[in-house]
Amino acid sequence: MREGFRQSMAWLHTWSGLLVCWVLMLVFAAGTASYFKEEITLWMTPELHAGASAPVSQQVALERAVAHLERNAAAAKRWFITLPTERSGAIRVGWVAQPKDGANGNARSRFKSEILDPATGQKQSAARQTRGGEFLYRLHFDLHYMPVVWARWIVSICALFMLVAIVSGIITHKRIFKDFFTFRPGKGQRSWLDAHNATAVLALPYHVMITYTGLVTLMFMIMPWGIQSAYKEQGESSFFAEVFPTGAGRNDKAGGPARLAPLGPIAQQAEAHWNGARLATIVVNDPGHENASVVITRQRTRTLSYLQPAMVFDGVTGAQSSIVGEGPSAVAVTRGALYGLHMAHFADAWLRALFFICGLSGCVMVASGALLWAVKTRQKQARALAQGAARSVGLRLVDALNIGVIAGLPIAFAAYFWANRLVPVDLPQRPQMEINCFFAAWAAAAVLAQLRPSMGMWRFQLSVGAAMLMGIPLLNGLTTHSHLGVTLFQGRGPWPVAGFDITVLLLGVALALVVRVLYRREKKQAKVPPAGKVAAARLTETA
Amino acid sequence: MKSTTQSGPTAYYRLAVLSRVVAAVAGGYALASLSTSLLAAWLPMARADAVMTATMLAFIVFTLVVIWVFAARDAWRAWGGLLLPLLVLAGLEWCRRSAS
Numbered sequence: 001m002r003e004g005f006r007q008s009m010a011w012l013h014t015w016s017g018l019l020v021c022w023v024l025m026l027v028f029a030a031g032t033a034s035y036f037k038e039e040i041t042l043w044m045t046p047e048l049h050a051g052a053s054a055p056v057s058q059q060v061a062l063e064r065a066v067a068h069l070e071r072n073a074a075a076a077k078r079w080f081i082t083l084p085t086e087r088s089g090a091i092r093v094g095w096v097a098q099p100k101d102g103a104n105g106n107a108r109s110r111f112k113s114e115i116l117d118p119a120t121g122q123k124q125s126a127a128r129q130t131r132g133g134e135f136l137y138r139l140h141f142d143l144h145y146m147p148v149v150w151a152r153w154i155v156s157i158c159a160l161f162m163l164v165a166i167v168s169g170i171i172t173h174k175r176i177f178k179d180f181f182t183f184r185p186g187k188g189q190r191s192w193l194d195a196h197n198a199t200a201v202l203a204l205p206y207h208v209m210i211t212y213t214g215l216v217t218l219m220f221m222i223m224p225w226g227i228q229s230a231y232k233e234q235g236e237s238s239f240f241a242e243v244f245p246t247g248a249g250r251n252d253k254a255g256g257p258a259r260l261a262p263l264g265p266i267a268q269q270a271e272a273h274w275n276g277a278r279l280a281t282i283v284v285n286d287p288g289h290e291n292a293s294v295v296i297t298r299q300r301t302r303t304l305s306y307l308q309p310a311m312v313f314d315g316v317t318g319a320q321s322s323i324v325g326e327g328p329s330a331v332a333v334t335r336g337a338l339y340g341l342h343m344a345h346f347a348d349a350w351l352r353a354l355f356f357i358c359g360l361s362g363c364v365m366v367a368s369g370a371l372l373w374a375v376k377t378r379q380k381q382a383r384a385l386a387q388g389a390a391r392s393v394g395l396r397l398v399d400a401l402n403i404g405v406i407a408g409l410p411i412a413f414a415a416y417f418w419a420n421r422l423v424p425v426d427l428p429q430r431p432q433m434e435i436n437c438f439f440a441a442w443a444a445a446a447v448l449a450q451l452r453p454s455m456g457m458w459r460f461q462l463s464v465g466a467a468m469l470m471g472i473p474l475l476n477g478l479t480t481h482s483h484l485g486v487t488l489f490q491g492r493g494p495w496p497v498a499g500f501d502i503t504v505l506l507l508g509v510a511l512a513l514v515v516r517v518l519y520r521r522e523k524k525q526a527k528v529p530p531a532g533k534v535a536a537a538r539l540t541e542t543a
Numbered sequence: 544m545k546s547t548t549q550s551g552p553t554a555y556y557r558l559a560v561l562s563r564v565v566a567a568v569a570g571g572y573a574l575a576s577l578s579t580s581l582l583a584a585w586l587p588m589a590r591a592d593a594v595m596t597a598t599m600l601a602f603i604v605f606t607l608v609v610i611w612v613f614a615a616r617d618a619w620r621a622w623g624g625l626l627l628p629l630l631v632l633a634g635l636e637w638c639r640r641s642a643s
Contacts, residue, residue: 226579229584
């Protein structure tokens with residue numbers, strides 16, 4: 001490349017980063033929000049705020065879930081029951097209806113899912129329909145409006161570029177420790193470099209971890225050749241059956257009708273076996289048939305590894321038939337731990353808050369890197385710009401993409417939350433409408449940025465984002481009874497709702513501060529003597 | 544060799560960069576795939592464990608290949624250093640397949 005190892009690594013860092021930074025920004029932002037996806041879902045269903053702080057025992061919750069399923073899904077092939085957790089008080093039940101078009105029918109379209117109120121065992125019909133935090137979680141690796149497999153390949157390729165950018169970035173960095181304590185504000189390019197260094201180095205272990213573990217979560221899709229070579233005769237599915245215990249206890253034949261054993265004692269047996277650990281999910285295969293089986297997995301909290309053992313019971317007699325995945329190999333635990341690190345389900349609220357901050361610093365790292373490219377390139381073109389020439393096509397494109405993504409994404413996120421409160425509750429296809437609002441707002445920001453990628457556009461979009469984010473607690477106060485006045489000042493909770501309001505408020509304030517800095521700088525530039533004014537104004541047009 | 548002139552990068556330089564990008568992306572994936580396939584078959588541990596270990600190492604192999612391709616002094620060296628291990632691993636993979 002250029003002369004010298006470090007120079008060529010700097011080149012690699014710049015281009016591998018720039019090429020994918022806008023997708024990475026979306027992945028980082030949505031992934032960061034996903035640390036609190038349960039809490040976001042709770043905020044987005046204000047009808048549940050009143051009941052959110054009154055949990056019932058697992059036993060009661062389970063009995064009610066089974067009663068509901070027997071009433072509504074007696075003929076289903078398989079039941080799924082997700083029990084309440086510390087973070088979410090609701091029970092989720094799901095079932096796969098008997099295939100009409102044979103075993104090869106589309107399983108996804110036959111899957112039904114409902115959220116039950118643990119206090120009554122009834123479907124929470126009062127709660128508004130929303131994808132909640134689940135949309136943001138899916139967005140960060142499934143994107144949207146495209147087949148899931150394409151999206152995962154796109155995100156995986158971006159993650160590979162990110163890994164290359166991180167490693168080459170570290171090599172480039174000669175004074176990694178010193179730069180960590182260096183910040184020189186108000187010095188143009190140097191300040192952006194410092195900001196990029198500080199956010200990148202401060203949370204470097206986190207960035208390496210989250211990028212690599214993200215690849216690990218999708219590794220069998222992008223790199224299936226190990227399975228191909230070692231499981232050539234038996235096929236991929238036997239590998240997955242060996243590694244993932246959740247598919248245990250499945251039978252092709254359902255058998256004749258038979259009464260399902262009561263799940264309460266079975267669950268107690270499982271709890272006792274795991275020394276009182278809480279249970280996560282209960283799968284009932286072929287309920288109401290002779291070959292029924294019950295598969296119970298342990299709740300994941302407090303263990304690093306995502307891999308959890310499952311207990312399999314006979315669904316008619318209630319006797320334990322096997323345990324899968326207990327005493328996994330060191331390698332399986334390693335993979336499970338890497339997977340678990342990415343999901344952070346083991347972390348309590350405070351540790352997740354720390355991860356959230358690291359994720360935000362990742363957003364700032366990506367954003368400042370993208371801005372740094374624009375600032376440097378502008379400097380190279382400074383002489384031509386001073387003579388009144390237009391920016392190069394590449395610089396204009398990067399400027400526009402930077403505005404549309406860095407300033408546009410907060411608008412899109414805020415629009416999603418605004419839509420949650422403002423879209424009529426009884427609208428058909430309501431969840432999709434909220435999601436459309438997210439993308440409509442983002443598209444508007446991105447198109448406007450392409451039309452006029454200027455400093456004014458930066459200020460405009462950042463101001464809109466700041467106002468919309470800061471407006472969310474206000475909007476919540478106007479549309480619900482669980483606003484900050486109740487949740488925080490009267491101390492009545494639910495705390496996740498208060499936390500959400502405070503977080504978006506702080507993010508809005510942060511954006512507003514950025515806007516203030518931009519205004520001040522503009523004012524200062526206006527005082528510069530006229531000769532240098534044109535050049536200076538052009539220099540900082542999007543700096 | 545001069546990489547840039549007054550009017551920007553030379554055509555030769557651009558071509559060399561393009562060839563390295565191809566080497567890094569295609570070569571990186573090919574080498575990572577071959578190493579995964581061979582390690583999954585030959586690592587001395589339980590079969591499922593070997594598969595997982597090999598697959599987790601694949602991304603490190605890919606990253607190292609990309610670093611190598613762009614760190615090499617010129618594009619010829621980059622390709623040479625890539626093709627050599629690629630040929631060796633491809634040969635081993637061919638042996639493995641014909642043996643099984």
